[in-house]
Amino acid sequence: MKSLDEAKKCWSESKENKQVELPGDEVKQIIRQRIRKEKKVLFEYFWASYIWQFIIYVAMTNMIIRFWGDLRIVVVSLVGILMYIPFTIVFIKKFTKMSGKTNGSFQSLRSNLKLQWNKMNEFFVFKRRFDWLGIPVSCFILTVIIFKLWVPGGWEEHLTGALIVYLFAIIAFLIATVIENRKRFKKPLYKLSLIIKEIEEEQ
Amino acid sequence: MNSGQEAQFIRELNQHTGIIHRVCRIYFTDPVDRQDVFQEIVYQLWKSYPSFKGESKFSTWMYTVALNTAFSQIRKEKRSIQQEPLHDHLSEITPYQPSDMEEQMKHLYSAIDTLSMVDKAIVLLYLEDNSYEEIAAVTGLTKTNVSVRLVRIKRKLEEKLKETN
Numbered sequence: 001m002k003s004l005d006e007a008k009k010c011w012s013e014s015k016e017n018k019q020v021e022l023p024g025d026e027v028k029q030i031i032r033q034r035i036r037k038e039k040k041v042l043f044e045y046f047w048a049s050y051i052w053q054f055i056i057y058v059a060m061t062n063m064i065i066r067f068w069g070d071l072r073i074v075v076v077s078l079v080g081i082l083m084y085i086p087f088t089i090v091f092i093k094k095f096t097k098m099s100g101k102t103n104g105s106f107q108s109l110r111s112n113l114k115l116q117w118n119k120m121n122e123f124f125v126f127k128r129r130f131d132w133l134g135i136p137v138s139c140f141i142l143t144v145i146i147f148k149l150w151v152p153g154g155w156e157e158h159l160t161g162a163l164i165v166y167l168f169a170i171i172a173f174l175i176a177t178v179i180e181n182r183k184r185f186k187k188p189l190y191k192l193s194l195i196i197k198e199i200e201e202e203q
Numbered sequence: 204m205n206s207g208q209e210a211q212f213i214r215e216l217n218q219h220t221g222i223i224h225r226v227c228r229i230y231f232t233d234p235v236d237r238q239d240v241f242q243e244i245v246y247q248l249w250k251s252y253p254s255f256k257g258e259s260k261f262s263t264w265m266y267t268v269a270l271n272t273a274f275s276q277i278r279k280e281k282r283s284i285q286q287e288p289l290h291d292h293l294s295e296i297t298p299y300q301p302s303d304m305e306e307q308m309k310h311l312y313s314a315i316d317t318l319s320m321v322d323k324a325i326v327l328l329y330l331e332d333n334s335y336e337e338i339a340a341v342t343g344l345t346k347t348n349v350s351v352r353l354v355r356i357k358r359k360l361e362e363k364l365k366e367t368n
Binding site for chain 1: 209210212213216217220221224242243245246249267270271274275278304307308311319320321324329330331332340341342343344357360361364
């Protein structure tokens, strides 16, 4: 076999032997299994983020009730809740949009890849913006709560200690965020952009 | 999807299962990956079947879904390999062929393997006897671009095939 025309002939001859029938029950089994798998994947990412936000709400509400007379704590807790409410709403909306893989229709390879890139990038831009605001504020609230609940005198009397805890919390959050962003967004976006670039060259 | 549509889907799918096998074969070397992607393609076809309006041939639509799914799967760094065991024939992506043909196909597949993801899709569609219009529709390239690329791909593949011969 030296030319592609010969290869094509060989290919079509080999095709004759390759038609394998899939019984209906097996198709249904595959579909059931894939639906379970898809739900599981969505569940893992969505609930990991959602539970974190739920913990924030519960902790903040608890702080407001517990320290109702302490204006500073009430304000800090309210800021936490108010900051996370729009994030939760937008998060659910954007995540649902991003994870809606096919929307029931497929266009050409080029259109689909661009669509996937846009959806993922849109969510990533939103997440990155929230990270810039959310990480410092969340860490500040976390530090205030830790010192209020477990350190006698609170953060006011242990300013250096509170600052160290705050910085450690920021570093930990940043590391986790950078790793997550690289794995879930930057690498997939880069791979997608390479394929799109390849398709679009010479167009 | 109602039961009538489902039965029709299974009937049409069964006329073209070879397409899924060949897409899996061309993009994935590991048999476990192939089986996983095979199942994912069947699932994506089932999911998007209600939106198939018959504007293109069923096989053309199937290539579009299969290739898009394969591309998505390649992008994912880790794919779950936990699957329920299915009937034996599903894992048998390359059934028995005469040995000389098997050898020739092996050379062809290894030559194709040197191509980029997009070029693999183009050459697969070409080998499957699709017209330039159909290749353009599936890939989103222009017809002219398909023909230009095919010339380049043919040259590259022929060089590889000559090397192996």
